[in-house]
Amino acid sequence: MVTTLEPQIETQPRTAVGKDGPYHSALTSWAPAAGEPAWLQTARRIGLNRFSELGFPTPRDEDWRFTNLAPLTALPFRLAPSASDHVVNGETLASLPFAQLPGDRLVFVDGRFAPERSAIQPHTGGVVVTNLAAALETHAGALEPHLTRLASSEGQAFTALNEAFFTDGAFIHLPARRAVADPIRLVFIATGCEPGAAVFTRNLIVAGAASQATVIEQYISLGTDPHVTNAVTELATDDGAAIEHMRLQDENESAFHLAAFHGRLGRSTNLNLHSLALGARLSRYNIRACLAGEGIEAVLNGLYLADGQRLADHHMIVDHAQPNCASHEYFNGILADKSKGVFHGRILVRPGAQKTDAKQTNKNMLLSDEATADTKPQLEIYADDVKCTHGATIGQLHPEHIFYLRARGIPLETARRMLIHAFAGEIIDRVRSTPIRSELDQIVWDRLERHEPVHVGAHN
Amino acid sequence: MSQPILEIKDLHAGVQGKHILRGVNLTVNPGEVHAIMGPNGSGKSTLAAVLAGRDGYDIVSGEAHYLGQNLLELDPEERAREGLFLAFQYPVEIPGVNSTYFLKAALNELRKHRGLPELDAVEFLQFVKERIHLLELDEALLKRAVNVGFSGGEKKRNEIFQMAVLEPKLAVLDETDSGLDIDALRVVANGVNKLKRDDNAQLVITHYQRLLDYIVPDFVHVLCGGRIATSGGKELALALEAKGYDWILGCNTCAGCAAEAA
Numbered sequence: 001m002v003t004t005l006e007p008q009i010e011t012q013p014r015t016a017v018g019k020d021g022p023y024h025s026a027l028t029s030w031a032p033a034a035g036e037p038a039w040l041q042t043a044r045r046i047g048l049n050r051f052s053e054l055g056f057p058t059p060r061d062e063d064w065r066f067t068n069l070a071p072l073t074a075l076p077f078r079l080a081p082s083a084s085d086h087v088v089n090g091e092t093l094a095s096l097p098f099a100q101l102p103g104d105r106l107v108f109v110d111g112r113f114a115p116e117r118s119a120i121q122p123h124t125g126g127v128v129v130t131n132l133a134a135a136l137e138t139h140a141g142a143l144e145p146h147l148t149r150l151a152s153s154e155g156q157a158f159t160a161l162n163e164a165f166f167t168d169g170a171f172i173h174l175p176a177r178r179a180v181a182d183p184i185r186l187v188f189i190a191t192g193c194e195p196g197a198a199v200f201t202r203n204l205i206v207a208g209a210a211s212q213a214t215v216i217e218q219y220i221s222l223g224t225d226p227h228v229t230n231a232v233t234e235l236a237t238d239d240g241a242a243i244e245h246m247r248l249q250d251e252n253e254s255a256f257h258l259a260a261f262h263g264r265l266g267r268s269t270n271l272n273l274h275s276l277a278l279g280a281r282l283s284r285y286n287i288r289a290c291l292a293g294e295g296i297e298a299v300l301n302g303l304y305l306a307d308g309q310r311l312a313d314h315h316m317i318v319d320h321a322q323p324n325c326a327s328h329e330y331f332n333g334i335l336a337d338k339s340k341g342v343f344h345g346r347i348l349v350r351p352g353a354q355k356t357d358a359k360q361t362n363k364n365m366l367l368s369d370e371a372t373a374d375t376k377p378q379l380e381i382y383a384d385d386v387k388c389t390h391g392a393t394i395g396q397l398h399p400e401h402i403f404y405l406r407a408r409g410i411p412l413e414t415a416r417r418m419l420i421h422a423f424a425g426e427i428i429d430r431v432r433s434t435p436i437r438s439e440l441d442q443i444v445w446d447r448l449e450r451h452e453p454v455h456v457g458a459h460n
Numbered sequence: 461m462s463q464p465i466l467e468i469k470d471l472h473a474g475v476q477g478k479h480i481l482r483g484v485n486l487t488v489n490p491g492e493v494h495a496i497m498g499p500n501g502s503g504k505s506t507l508a509a510v511l512a513g514r515d516g517y518d519i520v521s522g523e524a525h526y527l528g529q530n531l532l533e534l535d536p537e538e539r540a541r542e543g544l545f546l547a548f549q550y551p552v553e554i555p556g557v558n559s560t561y562f563l564k565a566a567l568n569e570l571r572k573h574r575g576l577p578e579l580d581a582v583e584f585l586q587f588v589k590e591r592i593h594l595l596e597l598d599e600a601l602l603k604r605a606v607n608v609g610f611s612g613g614e615k616k617r618n619e620i621f622q623m624a625v626l627e628p629k630l631a632v633l634d635e636t637d638s639g640l641d642i643d644a645l646r647v648v649a650n651g652v653n654k655l656k657r658d659d660n661a662q663l664v665i666t667h668y669q670r671l672l673d674y675i676v677p678d679f680v681h682v683l684c685g686g687r688i689a690t691s692g693g694k695e696l697a698l699a700l701e702a703k704g705y706d707w708i709l710g711c712n713t714c715a716g717c718a719a720e721a722a
Binding site: 398399400401403404405406407408409410411412414415418419421422423425426429 | 512513514515535536537539540541546548551552554555556557562563565566569570573605606622626
């Protein structure tokens, strides 16, 4: 199916942050950190002003129609204080997913780099893997063209807030033709030492021509208290770079997780981006991919699992700015209890972006009658020689599938599990790195096992 | 004489309020091949569905005994574990469920039920590879999701391949010949014939006599208007092919036969 839709112009008024608003005093008392480069101080001020103007999105905003932020905006605004590294012990670290993988490990505790918990291998050939705060001192020149510039905060309240308040994150620089074989693992731990407090992190990955790396971002909570994570990752790639980016969000059931990925992809880039949203009370992941050169292949791949009253939201814009690019998006959601899945996928094909091959699929499996899914595909096509398709389904387990398995001797419960697992497996199978894929498979399997019995019903 | 494998007595059943089977009587003994023929709408697939335990079918009255047990009380998976196998008329595609994984799970459920040790991955592969060649199927299909991307003929052969792996006591083949070209039909029939033993039985449901050139039945039953209108030896199938279903005595009134005649 090929559809052309008119672009949407946002005309909704936004709520300003009032004088009595919880963020007011934090905003007015804000001052840039001494010692930061002037360009960053400027960017932070812009972010702050933007947020002051925008305020929090409301359901009246088209991009937030299905995700109500009221429980988040009711929280008082507090920046998480520096937590002691010792809150996170070696045992905790060793118990985390991917702990057994070789390669760099950068640990951030409440948004601050924890060098004693981290392990960075020596790199040669100009490869830089470090924390952003350190890089601002040592590599400011390399950061300036990219940091806060790839992720525009225009109209984006949470990115604007992040711009103003981010404390640290990772900086990865791959010079041309450099490959880092082992995955680079970024571990973000929220201690919850100060309930309700917010952590702001920012990562920047700059990948030179024909460079290659796998980056894992994983987000976890130590306690069960509510906390807020606001995380932005920026990626710039040059000709022929190959990047696999895996994001595993597994925060506690009270957490609010607001994330964004902004990638500006150069010619013939190969990007494999994965999002696994397993945790948080409310999670939102904005994915923005600008295909800025010819011959790019981008796979955006996601799986969200929610139960209880949790909500998982993915919001994606793929911008085909150049011809001969392919972007394939696959997002599957498995929703139990009264949970809610939200998916918004917009594909923009700009004039001249001929031979675009864009495909988008969002499938939702509802495991209870009370779970809901909202899906909104949106194609905007301004070129005439393109192949663009989208499809979305919301349904329950297929009775014909169940019967087929049972007719071969497989018990009903096992049949249900096999099918749910298979649905998740469609996404997990796209992860290229074998050790990462195997571990994810186990994590998701364990998580799904918690949910039984599940409902078999009509499929649509 | 040994215990019959299947004994159906005056079975009445239907679906969605429609009364389809109207008094089916059938006895299948070990070592026998029975063919059930009949026009469209005569109840052939309903009979297969009721035997396999598909949801949504209502048993109005009558009995079906399988190896002495009340078949109609068993769940579909229990029937399968007891050795009843349905080769589906329309095998479903199940994305994401790997064929090997699925078949190994199924086989081990059966083995567990029979008190046999489960096969490990190596033993299982050895076991299935012998059987997959019987059906002239590509081993690569084992690595794919169940029936996903299989051609129509591959799906049907895959059903018989599963039958070869699970070694049922009673195989019900529901229009396994439909949609097969003559070469595939020969392969499928050859597979079915090789699986025939003195202690098992086959119930071959088909619209056309063609399949019975290859799978030679001991008994042919014509199902019409929800009951078996007539039974005979393999020559009955040939007569049907030559004369059409309306030739069946007393069955020029039911809708299916009337349609066939027209």
